[in-house]
Amino acid sequence: MRLDVVSIFPEYLAPLDLSLIGRARRDGLLALHVHDLREFTSDRHRTVDDSPFGGGAGMVMKPEPWAAALDHVVSDGAGPDAAVPHLLVPGPGGVPFTQAMAHRLAAEPWLAFACGRYEGIDERVYEHAAARMPVTVVSLGDYVLNGGEVAVLAMVEAVARLLPGVVGNAASLVEESHEGGLLEYPVYTRPASWADGDTVRDVPPVLLSGDHGAIARWRHDERVARTAARRPDLVAVAATVGGLDDLEVTVAVPADAPELLVLQRACWMPEGRVSGSWRIPPLDEGLDDVVRGLGEWTTWVVRTPSAGGGPGRPVGSVRGRVRPGDPSVWESGRLMVAPDLQGRGLGRALLGLAEAGAPDSVATYWINTGRVSEGNIRRYRRAGYRLRPGEGSFPGSVDLTKRRR
CATH class of the missing domain: 3.40.1280.10 (SPOUT methyltransferase, trefoil knot domain)
Structure with a gap:
């Protein structure tokens, strides 16, 4: 660099x-x-x-x-x-x-x-x-x-x-503060018991147990508790997707791009069939385009719980940004849920997550979808969005907006 x-x-x-x-x-x-x-x-x-x-x-x-x-x-x-x-x-x-x-x-x-x-x-x-x-x-x-x-x-x-x-x-970069939307857990080192004057201060016993599963659960609970105590504004964003089968929500990085591209194509194939054209941006993009998008938008990716130390399967994603040149508008896009998990409320939660990421300057939420995507249009209308008249920002699409409350 x-x-x-x-x-x-x-x-x-x-x-x-x-x-x-x-x-x-x-x-x-x-x-x-x-x-x-x-x-x-x-x-x-x-x-x-x-x-x-x-x-x-x-x-x-x-x-x-x-x-x-x-x-x-x-x-x-x-x-x-x-x-x-x-x-x-x-x-x-x-x-x-x-x-x-x-x-x-x-x-x-x-x-x-x-x-x-x-x-x-x-x-x-x-x-x-x-x-x-x-x-x-x-x-x-x-x-x-x-x-x-x-x-x-x-x-x-x-x-x-x-x-x-x-x-x-x-x-050491993975579980730091603000990675995954939470603050870092408390950390300790030797001695296990420290005589601080007349007070003896001990390391939490779970950290000495050797039970790595219990340690991981303790650290996650501490991250949530510390974030709630010190930065409740961050908890408000994380809570938007709470209760969804313990799915993990993180901000996407370039290493996530290949899996996001696969998920993107799987989610937009039905729209391509309905519209009769495969020349729509989510299907027309390549890996470089997805990586470039990560640099222009804040993108959240939802995964199933990790297994065997590796990342879980990506099952959903959404992105948001302040509209270039207009800080009063927050644009959401690329809202996608794996086909086998659609209809369970994850899309609604992801839309809420994207909206919760908007800064205080935002007065209006904006989203775009295909004109033939009647299901998407109904879902966005139920979430409070209203159709804008005329052609959308892309050919064959419609724009929907919602005033921030």
Whole structure:
């Protein structure tokens, strides 16, 4: 993976030479290029900011240096395949950075980061960049920092550690906080009994039992309890699919793509027969398209319980995202349930899961289905959706929307 960072404080990125990320750079797993924005100014004072039009406190970063810097990043990293980076701009007005987003970004070959300062970057820079590469404004949380460098450090570490070979024991990534929608369970090490002053604190006996089944159940229960206590908002999403025969719900990663493609084709074959055409997107896509979709949407996959230490069978999936350019609309799609499990309420639960993943900015839910898919249309109407007049977003389809309550 290649990473480019543009900042007026390039030395701020020095911590990326440390620990696992530094080792990944030295091992060639990660190529990091840091660019000083002031190198792209044209005056002797190396000016990067000016006062805002319309008045107000603070300064705004000028468009000319940023345009030159970003054009340099694109040309400097361009290869024979004419690829461009995905530009990420940290800002409190962006989409929330999550573990699911970290997984999506880890599947991309080239990321660039623009570290704003002061009152922000001239809005025209976003327009300039968007004409050349994908652009996403990303927020670490509902607070304001002095600049984007701290956020870039956090995002690079979250993404880079997911790259193969960066973390020595890949299994340690599986049950971390926010993997599968839950927080991590409590962890302990020696001694089994610790004399903490006048208090003796013991490790839970189940962890000393050697019963790996009991340990796994204890850890799952602790993850649920800890999530309920500390992040009840996450439990609300997970509870949407509660009680469905103990199925496992996780956010899909690129490794899930082959099974998702098989499930997708199995689920849309009946629609192809009814419509008389196999040229519909879910049947027309290949593996690369599914992988690309995982980078553009948050995709949940539902599996049967694991057996023998491996992943269970995928039996359902759904995806959702904020509509590009309109943060008030939440798009759901690729809702699919294995044919032998249809009619048991899993599809309804998955639709609820997708809706529950929408951020607070969303006022309207949107979904699309084939015009001939009368069963789907009835199900969506029962869930509160209403048909939009006219042709849908794709030929032969209809759009349905629902106002968020």
